[in-house]
Amino acid sequence: MSAIAPDKTPRTAAPEVRRRQLIAATIDAIAEDGLSGTTLAGVARRAGLSTGLVNFHFRSKDILLAETLDHLAQELRAAWRDAIAAPGLAPAQKLTVIVDAHFDPAIIDRRKIAVWFAFFGETQARAAYRRHTTDIDMERLDASTALCREIALAGGYASADPEGIGRALEALFDGFWLNMLVYPHRFSHDDAKAQIMAYLAGNFPRDFG
């Protein structure tokens, strides 16, 4: 549990501060107790606040959860989009920084992966959760696929299948995340990155040494 220091904070704070604090506490709660084990009381306790305050800042538990998911989605999206926006990157380098972003311990740790899969697990039942991730997932799939297409064209990989490679990358991202979550002793950030880069090297040997 990563504590959210309630110490020096004044009794009352700006709503935006409280909202961030409560979302952070929600991530902790889901990671530790699971989605079905997460209660507003647990969130409030972790944030060092009263239960009533959660409903004051988020109108309902559902909204709190949706905004928590949204927060994670936006954070991840910003990470890889910022990375590929750096000037002077070749397509293969852009693909590389996308991979890096998804396995950078500073951006994504087991706690957050746990939250992602908590939501994935309920995704079918609660359409509301899908809204927050579909666009972002599709954006990344399309971006990866486009980069593969560029690389294939520029590098003369006549038989390459950029669409298939794009989909396989998505699967590798999610699949390594899951295995890092469930079997952390066998699956590490670095190994995941290495295997994905090896996969890309297999497809585009002249671009991924």
Place this chain on the structure above:
Amino acid sequence: MSAIAPDKTPRTAAPEVRRRQLIAATIDAIAEDGLSGTTLAGVARRAGLSTGLVNFHFRSKDILLAETLDHLAQELRAAWRDAIAAPGLAPAQKLTVIVDAHFDPAIIDRRKIAVWFAFFGETQARAAYRRHTTDIDMERLDASTALCREIALAGGYASADPEGIGRALEALFDGFWLNMLVYPHRFSHDDAKAQIMAYLAGNFPRDFG
């Protein structure tokens, strides 16, 4: 001897029949309502039985859920183990039938994938769930890795990394499952299989034509 005419569905049934019936209903319930939305009343309704009966055949909800997960795990395990047990299969062929088993619509459909991920989502919080999958996952990881090692040795792929390939296969299995679940229009059983086979062909070109 009682001469009471039996309905076609007898009011009482063998315990084992009821257990299977209730596990099937539980899978439906989880797939439709999510794990947190699954209630014993919902399971009973889907099974066409009374609520009290669930607790009669399974001592608690937790036990019902654990046995449901166990059922899925055993079913999947049996599928690929039976497949590779066929006589006269070369290592590459064994790896191929493992892949086939994981993307055979008769064995694994979206409903079951939904259940798998429902449990994955709670995996951190409920150690009980892990017990039922860890052994089975590790068994498959070890089997795949061993097969890769065999292929690498026999085929003279000096630079191959069987352990890494084994882990990547796990990730591809889980990752394609998740994407087939969430984005069924973009990810299909057949494409998943094709991409994984392409990945293997990239690593072992002389064994996976």
Place this chain on the structure above:
Amino acid sequence: MSAIAPDKTPRTAAPEVRRRQLIAATIDAIAEDGLSGTTLAGVARRAGLSTGLVNFHFRSKDILLAETLDHLAQELRAAWRDAIAAPGLAPAQKLTVIVDAHFDPAIIDRRKIAVWFAFFGETQARAAYRRHTTDIDMERLDASTALCREIALAGGYASADPEGIGRALEALFDGFWLNMLVYPHRFSHDDAKAQIMAYLAGNFPRDFG
């Protein structure tokens, strides 16, 4: 408070029995605590049952309240309709038994009047309550008016205003109820009846001696 004996009742009872029991307890609760002071816990306590059972037999508090109001409305409606259905009654006699029914202590006591006015007080805010009374009130208004018209015609009261008299009767019913509720020492069942009969005698002297 009229106790609902929980004594000899078996642990489990037919739903219809429990529903009646809970509606009776609800009437007591509203009469004693007011509508806003009525809680499911209070109803359950008065019925000698657990709180969960209320939601088991009535899906929500709103439904319980609506069915309670409906019960009172149907009871009152049945009382006066049964009374005027007796064979061989002249119109003036029918009007008389309608008045009697509304001030018969066996049918309407202060406890029930309290419940009526509890609902009237919320009538504007909760349209749901109106549905349960409008038809019944209008039916009575129309019946009274029709009887006045008959009497006026048959008795040759040329200047009588049956519609106005009908509305005044409605007002007298409700107004005496309210005053019997709030000022029981000044307003009694019998006096209310007497004043209403005097009002009718003033309008139709030859029919109401």
Place this chain on the structure above:
Amino acid sequence: MSAIAPDKTPRTAAPEVRRRQLIAATIDAIAEDGLSGTTLAGVARRAGLSTGLVNFHFRSKDILLAETLDHLAQELRAAWRDAIAAPGLAPAQKLTVIVDAHFDPAIIDRRKIAVWFAFFGETQARAAYRRHTTDIDMERLDASTALCREIALAGGYASADPEGIGRALEALFDGFWLNMLVYPHRFSHDDAKAQIMAYLAGNFPRDFG
């Protein structure tokens, strides 16, 4: 909803101004949301003020409600007492202006009637509410009765029952109010007045032409 303009009012105001403003907002709130649906937040919103301010000017919600009821009671009392205080009125004329006051749209509208009945509905449960109305109701009942007595004596109506007529008048006031509230399309201010005057004419034909 009758808006309480928060526009040009300065940020701070005399306590008495705020109190009147909050009572007006309370009347709106009760009329629209019912007594149980009335919250301090709703009152504050309607007054265009902050929630904390309500508790600042009225020490508790109960006090606010009691003072709101008191305000209505005093207003109505003042209306009819001022009316009969006009010089040179005969008893029958005084009774007439009392009736007029109770059905003058400028004094009593559906919004206020809704509030009256909201309180009546809770009257049994909350003795506090009774205090504010009992004296006023009894004062009016006694005044009406005394006037009837005067008329009966002066007019030689030997068989008249002033006490009964007084009680019937109370019932007609309250009963017509209720029906005007619930069935505004069938019951109007003017008709109510007309029927009550007809009732008085029936009892005192020589005084109420």
Place this chain on the structure above:
DNA sequence: CATGAATGAGTCTTCATTCAT
């Protein structure tokens, strides 16, 4: 074996009231 009414603990939510600013 089977039923379904009954229980009661747990949770979300609302809201009067407080209080630092």
Place this chain on the structure above:
DNA sequence: AATGAATGAAGACTCATTCAT
């Protein structure tokens, strides 16, 4: 005087579990 964030108690509702029939 005024604000609005914060608190915490209270209540509706859900649901796993029990149990008499």
